[in-house]
Amino acid sequence: xxxxxxxxxxxxxxxxxxxxxxxxxxxxxxxxxxxxxxxxxxxxxxxxxxxxxxxxxxxxxxxxxxxxxxxxxxxxxxxxxxxxxxxxxxxxxxxxxxxxxxxxxxxxxxxxxxxxxxxxxxxxxxxxxxxxxxxxxxxxxxxxxxxxxxxxxxxxxxxxxxxxxxxxxxxxxxxxxxxxxxxxxxxxxxxxxxxxxxxxxxxxxxxxxxxxxxxxxxxxxxxxxxxxxxxxxxxxxxxxxxxxxxxxxxxxxxxxxxxxxxxxxxxxxxxxxxxxxxxxxxxxxxxxxxxxxxxxxxxxxxxxxxxxxxxxxxxxxxxxxxxxxxxx
Amino acid sequence: xxxxxxxxxxxxxxxxxxxxxxxxxxxxxxxxxxxxxxxxxxxxxxxxxxxxxxxxxxxxxxxxxxxxxxxxxxxxxxxxxxxxxxxxxxxxxxxxxxxxxxxxxxxxxxxxxxxxxxxxxxxxxxxxxxxxxxxxxxxxxxxxxxxxxxxxxxxxxxxxxxxxxxxxxxxxxxxxxxxxxxxxxxxxxxxxxxxxxxxxxxxxxxxxxxxxxxxxxxxxxxxxxxxxxxxxxxxxxxxxxxxxxxxxxxxxxxxxxxxxxxxxxxxxxxxxxxxxxxxxxxxxxxxxxxxxxxxxxxxxxxxxxxxxxxxxxxxxxxxxxxxxxxxx
Numbered sequence: 001x002x003x004x005x006x007x008x009x010x011x012x013x014x015x016x017x018x019x020x021x022x023x024x025x026x027x028x029x030x031x032x033x034x035x036x037x038x039x040x041x042x043x044x045x046x047x048x049x050x051x052x053x054x055x056x057x058x059x060x061x062x063x064x065x066x067x068x069x070x071x072x073x074x075x076x077x078x079x080x081x082x083x084x085x086x087x088x089x090x091x092x093x094x095x096x097x098x099x100x101x102x103x104x105x106x107x108x109x110x111x112x113x114x115x116x117x118x119x120x121x122x123x124x125x126x127x128x129x130x131x132x133x134x135x136x137x138x139x140x141x142x143x144x145x146x147x148x149x150x151x152x153x154x155x156x157x158x159x160x161x162x163x164x165x166x167x168x169x170x171x172x173x174x175x176x177x178x179x180x181x182x183x184x185x186x187x188x189x190x191x192x193x194x195x196x197x198x199x200x201x202x203x204x205x206x207x208x209x210x211x212x213x214x215x216x217x218x219x220x221x222x223x224x225x226x227x228x229x230x231x232x233x234x235x236x237x238x239x240x241x242x243x244x245x246x247x248x249x250x251x252x253x254x255x256x257x258x259x260x261x262x263x264x265x266x267x268x269x270x271x272x273x274x275x276x277x278x279x280x281x282x283x284x285x286x287x288x289x290x291x292x293x294x295x296x297x298x299x300x301x302x303x304x305x306x307x308x309x310x311x312x313x314x315x316x317x318x319x320x321x322x323x324x325x326x327x328x
Numbered sequence: 329x330x331x332x333x334x335x336x337x338x339x340x341x342x343x344x345x346x347x348x349x350x351x352x353x354x355x356x357x358x359x360x361x362x363x364x365x366x367x368x369x370x371x372x373x374x375x376x377x378x379x380x381x382x383x384x385x386x387x388x389x390x391x392x393x394x395x396x397x398x399x400x401x402x403x404x405x406x407x408x409x410x411x412x413x414x415x416x417x418x419x420x421x422x423x424x425x426x427x428x429x430x431x432x433x434x435x436x437x438x439x440x441x442x443x444x445x446x447x448x449x450x451x452x453x454x455x456x457x458x459x460x461x462x463x464x465x466x467x468x469x470x471x472x473x474x475x476x477x478x479x480x481x482x483x484x485x486x487x488x489x490x491x492x493x494x495x496x497x498x499x500x501x502x503x504x505x506x507x508x509x510x511x512x513x514x515x516x517x518x519x520x521x522x523x524x525x526x527x528x529x530x531x532x533x534x535x536x537x538x539x540x541x542x543x544x545x546x547x548x549x550x551x552x553x554x555x556x557x558x559x560x561x562x563x564x565x566x567x568x569x570x571x572x573x574x575x576x577x578x579x580x581x582x583x584x585x586x587x588x589x590x591x592x593x594x595x596x597x598x599x600x601x602x603x604x605x606x607x608x609x610x611x612x613x614x615x616x617x618x619x620x621x622x623x624x625x626x627x628x629x630x631x632x633x634x635x636x637x638x639x640x641x642x643x644x645x646x647x648x649x650x651x652x653x654x655x656x
Contacts, residue, residue: 053381263621266624276596294591299367303367311602
């Protein structure tokens with residue numbers, strides 16, 4: 001089954017792509033098998049990360065970008081990372097609404113991701129879904145996130161290009177700039193630029209950027225104004241993305257460096273998760289995992305000591321010093 | 329040094345608390361030692377998680393809550409989780425401004441946390457900082473986060489009570505509700521309630537809540553209106569928090585269940601991190617870690633296979649089947 005699914009994904013079959021991403025989202029082992037199978041066929045798509053606070057008009061902007069990409073004949077896949085609860089059903093509804101405009105276009109695939117698993121579940125699922133779209137032959141893959149969380153910022157930071165979208169008058173300008181996204185931007189977009197305060201926001205970003213010391217020849221993030229609802233400024237945004245892609249003046253390392261950083265994050269995260277799953281399933285006797293958690297909760301043992309004991313046991317290192325204190 | 333610091337933290341010394349949190353934030357081994365030492369003296373504080381989108385007035389609301397708590401004679405510690413970059417310096421500036429109002433009050437400790445380490449670094453540091461404040465004898469510990477990221481939601485979700493703050497007219501109401509925070513709220517606060525659209529926002533929350541099936545006797549999250557700048561509604565919020573604290577009608581489990589969930593998250597995260605650090609430092613020969621990452625980045629090997637090989641080697645299990653596929 002899995003090999004057939006992989007073949008259909010590689011052939012660009014939209015239903016197979018959707019099925020593959022569902023497997024990934026559900027943390028089904030078949031999803032991991034699939035990623036393993038297709039991995040060698042990835043690395044060709046250009047990955048655009050787009051983030052910004054809620055209400056910045058990111059979805060509309062991405063829809064406009066899709067239109068622009070399609071006019072150049074290229075195919076595009078979109079993953080909208082959305083920490084929506086199934087309770088509200090926002091992701092599914094949003095998908096349906098957004099798919100409408102491009103429903104008859106086979107070269108466009110849009111999917112929302114909403115995972116509520118353990119720590120890191122969302123970034124893992126997003127990374128794997130991007131690999132699926134890449135393997136399916138999409139020229140451009142856009143990952144759109146609500147950019148205030150650490151995981152979400154991490155997703156966008158390791159894309160081939162990071163676009164940060166801000167909006168005038170969304171409460172306090174400084175507040176928006178504070179959200180850990182200033183330093184990850186390769187391009188700033190001030191969307192809803194017809195609103196009052198757009199120029200003030202541009203000045204505010206410029207002022208903050210001016211504090212940053214650029215090395216000679218380093219890329220200076222441009223600040224673009226768009227009105228996504230009308231499409232104004234979108235082709236300029238596409239041009240800026242293309243300019244960045246071709247420029248050698250990259251901040252935070254070359255394209256190769258970023259792809260390496262993605263590989264490293266993926267390896268660390270997977271190694272950690274698989275080890276914990278192994279300990280839980282194979283090492284600790286039934287109920288022992290729960291018993292440790294109970295003892296931590298009741299303050300009978302602290303988590304550091306508990307982890308040191310379990311690690312020493314699993315690794316059969318009786319005196320492994322878990323905390324390498326420079327003082328000890 | 330560490331034992332002396334622990335003693336001073338336990339005595340409530342503000343400078344020692346600040347120093348301890350800095351060690352934790354810097355991922356210094358002495359920070360872990362400290363938490364290990366004080367852990368048995370924690371579990372007494374009541375932990376309030378407060379989240380909401382940027383611009384919802386969370387800081388002002390927390391300042392008002394501090395005032396209210398102090399009038400009852402209780403001490404309070406605040407951790408403002410802020411994924412701010414050091415580049416903008418927002419956290420430090422914010423701290424200074426906020427500390428002013430309570431600078432002469434020894435029973436109040438306020439600290440912003442901004443960690444940009446590996447995945448999970450922020451939630452780990454926040455959890456440990458909360459333990460420090462707990463051990464220092466603070467009766468109430470407030471963790472304030474910008475609630476759109478998965479990590480941040482996780483931090484608040486496992487608090488003893490979760491307060492979700494929304495604000496009228498912050499773009500699209502549905503957007504605000506979508507951000508994965510609907511289902512974690514024990515109390516909703518509509519702040520800036522003198523703004524246009526406040527009643528519409530309350531209705532919108534009520535409508536969404538009405539879709540949720542409550543079990544008999546289950547806590548129904550109240551929706552409170554506040555104007556943090558004037559203090560209106562803040563004492564009602566404190567009453568609601570107290571009511572929840574005393575009520576047995578808790579959603580998502582009892583206080584003990586939540587504390588157990590915090591213990592479990594802490595144990596899993598620490599076990600994972602320590603294992604990866606061990607593999608990197610002790611198992612893989614120099615350069616081998618980097619070489620694996622290079623091979624993943626160049627598509628020579630997929631991350632799943634790489635992890636399976638490393639795990640099998642470390643655990644000395646030649647045929648350990650890493651992916652437990654139901655199909656294989």
